[in-house]
Amino acid sequence: MxxxxxxxxxxxxxxxxxxxxxxxxxxxxxxxxxxxxxxxYSPKALGNNPKVIGCDLGLTKLVHLSDGYQIENPRFSTNKKAKRTLKIRQRRVSRKTKGSKNRKKAAIKVSRFHQKIGDKRQAYQWKTANKIVSRSIDAIALEDLNISGMMRRCKVKSDEKTGRFLKNGQSRKKGLNRAISDAGWGDLGLKIEYLAAKQGKIVIKVNPKHSSQECRNCGHIDQENRDEEKFICVECGYHEHADIGAAKTIRDRALRMVRGPGRETWC
Ligand SMILES: [Zn+2]
Structure with missing residues (x-):
C-alpha cells in the first residue's frame, strides 16, 4: 500500500x-x-522552594495562569461562524431524500467539518500545553475537575398534581455543556501531563472547590465575592482579577500539598 x-x-x-x-x-x-x-523520563525531585505555576481553566479565556498570563479560547465548534456553517451543512443533509446518494454526500461534508474542527482543537491544545509547560517552572498545578459531573443533565422536574413536565433549565445548560466540551479541558490536561513528564516536570492536581470564591486576603468564601471578571471580597474589600486570583489559589494549594502549610512563594 x-x-x-x-x-x-x-x-x-x-x-x-x-x-x-x-x-x-x-x-x-x-x-x-x-x-x-x-x-x-524521570521527574526531578521538588526542592524546598519549587517554582509552581497555577492554571485556572475557563470558557471566556481558556487558561489563566498565576503569573497573570492568559490564553484565548477560540471556541472552535461553538463560535458564531462555526455554528452557522454547521447549521447550513446539516440543513443540506435533511433536505435531501432519505437513502439517496446526494444525502450521503452532504452528510460526508458535515462529518468532514467536524473532523476539521477536531483537528484544529488538537493543534491548539498542543500549542497551549507547550506554552504552559515550557515556562521556567518545576511543577504545574491543575484543577482536579470532574468534567462529566459538570456536564450532567439537570434533574427532571414534574408537576406533582398533573404529572406534566416543568422547565428544569436543561435547555439553558445544554449551551454551557457544549461550550465545556468545546473547550476540551480534559484533553488539554492530558497534554500538559504528557509534556510535563517529557521535560521532567511534575503536575499537581488540586481540589478546585471554591477556588474562585475564596478571598486570598482573609479566606472568606462567598458567592457574592465574585462579580464576573472582578473579585471583590465582601468581608475585607480585597480585589483583583477573579480568574487570575483563582489560578494563584490553585498554585498555593499545590504548594501547600508539596510542603505543608506555611511559607508561600510567588511566581
Ligand atoms: Zn477578604
Whole structure:
C-alpha cells in the first residue's frame, strides 16, 4: 500500500506496533516505535522552594495562569461562524431524500467539518500545553475537575398534581455543556501531563472547590465575592482579577500539598 511518509522513523528505533485508522477523509497510519537506549523520563525531585505555576481553566479565556498570563479560547465548534456553517451543512443533509446518494454526500461534508474542527482543537491544545509547560517552572498545578459531573443533565422536574413536565433549565445548560466540551479541558490536561513528564516536570492536581470564591486576603468564601471578571471580597474589600486570583489559589494549594502549610512563594 502506498502512503505519504510525513515523518520518517528515526534511526535506532524498532517498530513495535502499527495502527491503521479510517477517518472521514482518508486513512491514517500511526506507528509505535521504541529505542531501549533512550533513558526513561524521570521527574526531578521538588526542592524546598519549587517554582509552581497555577492554571485556572475557563470558557471566556481558556487558561489563566498565576503569573497573570492568559490564553484565548477560540471556541472552535461553538463560535458564531462555526455554528452557522454547521447549521447550513446539516440543513443540506435533511433536505435531501432519505437513502439517496446526494444525502450521503452532504452528510460526508458535515462529518468532514467536524473532523476539521477536531483537528484544529488538537493543534491548539498542543500549542497551549507547550506554552504552559515550557515556562521556567518545576511543577504545574491543575484543577482536579470532574468534567462529566459538570456536564450532567439537570434533574427532571414534574408537576406533582398533573404529572406534566416543568422547565428544569436543561435547555439553558445544554449551551454551557457544549461550550465545556468545546473547550476540551480534559484533553488539554492530558497534554500538559504528557509534556510535563517529557521535560521532567511534575503536575499537581488540586481540589478546585471554591477556588474562585475564596478571598486570598482573609479566606472568606462567598458567592457574592465574585462579580464576573472582578473579585471583590465582601468581608475585607480585597480585589483583583477573579480568574487570575483563582489560578494563584490553585498554585498555593499545590504548594501547600508539596510542603505543608506555611511559607508561600510567588511566581
Ligand atoms: Zn477578604
Amino acid at each position: 502506498r502512503f505519504h511518509n510525513s515523518r520518517s522513523i528515526p534511526s535506532g528505533f524498532t517498530i513495535k506496533a502499527c495502527t491503521v485508522r479510517k477517518r472521514q477523509n482518508d486513512w491514517y497510519v500511526s506507528v509505535r516505535i521504541e529505542d531501549k537506549s533512550v533513558p526513561e
